[in-house]
Amino acid sequence: MSPAIRAPLLSNQEPSSSSSSSPESHGSFLGAVFNISTSIVGAGIMSIPAAFKVLGVIPSLSIIVIIAWLSNVSAGFLMKSTLAGESTTYAGVMKESFGKPGSVAVQIVSMVVTFGSMIIFSIIIGDVISGDEKSGIIHLGLLQEWFGSHWWNTRFFGLLFIFIFLLLPLCLCRRVERLALSSAISFLLALLFVVISSVLAIIALVQGKTKNPRLFPELNNGGVSFFNLSTASPVIVTAFTFHFNVHPVGFELKDPLNVLSATRISVILCATIYAATGLFCYLLFGDSTMTDVLMNFDQSTNSSIGSLVNDVVRLSYSIHLMLVFPLLNFSLRASLDELLFPTRPSLVKDNERFFGLTFPLLISCFLAAIAIPDIWYFFQFLGSTSTVSIAFIFPAAIVLRNVNGISTLREKIVASVMLVLAVATSIIAISTNIYSFTTTEEI
Numbered sequence: 001m002s003p004a005i006r007a008p009l010l011s012n013q014e015p016s017s018s019s020s021s022s023p024e025s026h027g028s029f030l031g032a033v034f035n036i037s038t039s040i041v042g043a044g045i046m047s048i049p050a051a052f053k054v055l056g057v058i059p060s061l062s063i064i065v066i067i068a069w070l071s072n073v074s075a076g077f078l079m080k081s082t083l084a085g086e087s088t089t090y091a092g093v094m095k096e097s098f099g100k101p102g103s104v105a106v107q108i109v110s111m112v113v114t115f116g117s118m119i120i121f122s123i124i125i126g127d128v129i130s131g132d133e134k135s136g137i138i139h140l141g142l143l144q145e146w147f148g149s150h151w152w153n154t155r156f157f158g159l160l161f162i163f164i165f166l167l168l169p170l171c172l173c174r175r176v177e178r179l180a181l182s183s184a185i186s187f188l189l190a191l192l193f194v195v196i197s198s199v200l201a202i203i204a205l206v207q208g209k210t211k212n213p214r215l216f217p218e219l220n221n222g223g224v225s226f227f228n229l230s231t232a233s234p235v236i237v238t239a240f241t242f243h244f245n246v247h248p249v250g251f252e253l254k255d256p257l258n259v260l261s262a263t264r265i266s267v268i269l270c271a272t273i274y275a276a277t278g279l280f281c282y283l284l285f286g287d288s289t290m291t292d293v294l295m296n297f298d299q300s301t302n303s304s305i306g307s308l309v310n311d312v313v314r315l316s317y318s319i320h321l322m323l324v325f326p327l328l329n330f331s332l333r334a335s336l337d338e339l340l341f342p343t344r345p346s347l348v349k350d351n352e353r354f355f356g357l358t359f360p361l362l363i364s365c366f367l368a369a370i371a372i373p374d375i376w377y378f379f380q381f382l383g384s385t386s387t388v389s390i391a392f393i394f395p396a397a398i399v400l401r402n403v404n405g406i407s408t409l410r411e412k413i414v415a416s417v418m419l420v421l422a423v424a425t426s427i428i429a430i431s432t433n434i435y436s437f438t439t440t441e442e443i
Contacts (some may be wrong), residue, residue, distance in 0.1 A: 026252065026253060027177035027180070027249070029253070029258055032249045032250070032253060033262045035327060036262055036271045037270055038186045038323065038324050039328075041186075041320075042121070044238055045239065045273065045274060046292045046293050046317075047283070047291060048281075050235070050289055050291045050293065051278060052279065052281075053282055056214045056216040056217045057215050058215050058216060059277060063273050068268070070392065070421075071241075071243075071267055074391060074395035074396065075395075077395040077396070077398060077399050077415065078243060078398070079246065079256065080406065082247065082362060084404040084406050085181050090106050090110070091103040091107050091110075091335065093398060097397070101203050105389075106394060109386045110331060111335050111336060113244065113288075113387055114329070114331050115328075115364075117328050118386065119368045119372075121328075122159060122365055123369050124318065125159065125321055126317040126370075128314050128317070129142055129162070130143055130153055130155040130159070130167040131144055141153070141158070143158060145311070153331040156370055157252060167325055168403055171180055171362060172321070173326065174347075174354065175252060175348065176245070176248045183323065186319075186323035187310055189316045189323070189413040190273060190320055191273070192312075193317060193320075196309060197276075197281050198276060198280040200284055200309070204284055210283050213279075214285055224335070234428060237388060237392075239274060241387040241390055244390055248330060251266060294313070294314060297314055302385050304443065329361065333354075334347065336357055341353060367434075385429075385430065388422045388426045389422075389426075392421070396416070400419070
């Protein structure tokens, strides 16, 4: 699935130049699998069921398989080009291919994706824990449902507690391998969501409460429906963006090439989770499936068991996002440090730079989540180009540039197709966001 990497490429550099030389400093393969899997399965999983509703079951499953394959291939492109050169970072390999502008482009885009995702995660966590109010409708959070409304479970204090006592300790980990356990827990929570959704869907199916799912999309309203159809594919594309963590994870392993096997396993696992989530949630909620399927579980019910299940789903998902958050912060901090201090020694060994970057980033994210509780359009617009660029456009451009003369004809063909699909997806997503925004403004 990934491009072949010849053994001579390994002789160009040591397995890991970003960590100490002692054997104990190397990360584990299983930890790499969990860290990459957690990087993939973020908030995007909640939009997959809506894609199934729009595209239909068969096209959705097909696109998940295709995008998963392309994501694995592009990660292979990155590592092959990296090991053929002198760099150990994404920005470094882009600098070798396109000079300083290339490295700056990767750093800025990576920071946009990671920081934007961290803010959105914080907003979702705040909504689940402390609730929110939109269009005059109050949605109670779990703390309000369980304990009533108090000053200590408002959005500000709820998020403040989470940032200080959970996110900060995890973000102070200086090696991504240290996050393997939290990533494993996060991944298991994602599996829990799939299990609960599948069990509920099977029970509803046995009871005859499910509706027949559409296998293919229906174009009933001409251009409007076709336009909606074109908006679903980018959702699946952005759900497979993990490439900003390939280098940090890979170069903590004894052999960086092992990250390709870890990536392949992670992509297969996550594609399976996405397919199961989309299918079972679509079976469960049918045409009432919302853009964020978590909102479907935020429904009042007369059954105490139903309320318990809804609470478990919402709480487990919010904890899942809390544990994904440190991985994004790790990549964001590394990109910012590489941009601001390109010639300084390793960030791990410099306390002043490490704390000087960690605390302002967390404070900025906290304040943004409190001050601007609804920024979906803003980050959807940025994500239309940034996530696609990181996952497909930049890796394909590196292969086609071929500064080290290692790209094969087959790889160039695949990279060309990948580049065309990525640009088309980006244009569709941007057009979609502009259309949705202008339509909302007119209404």
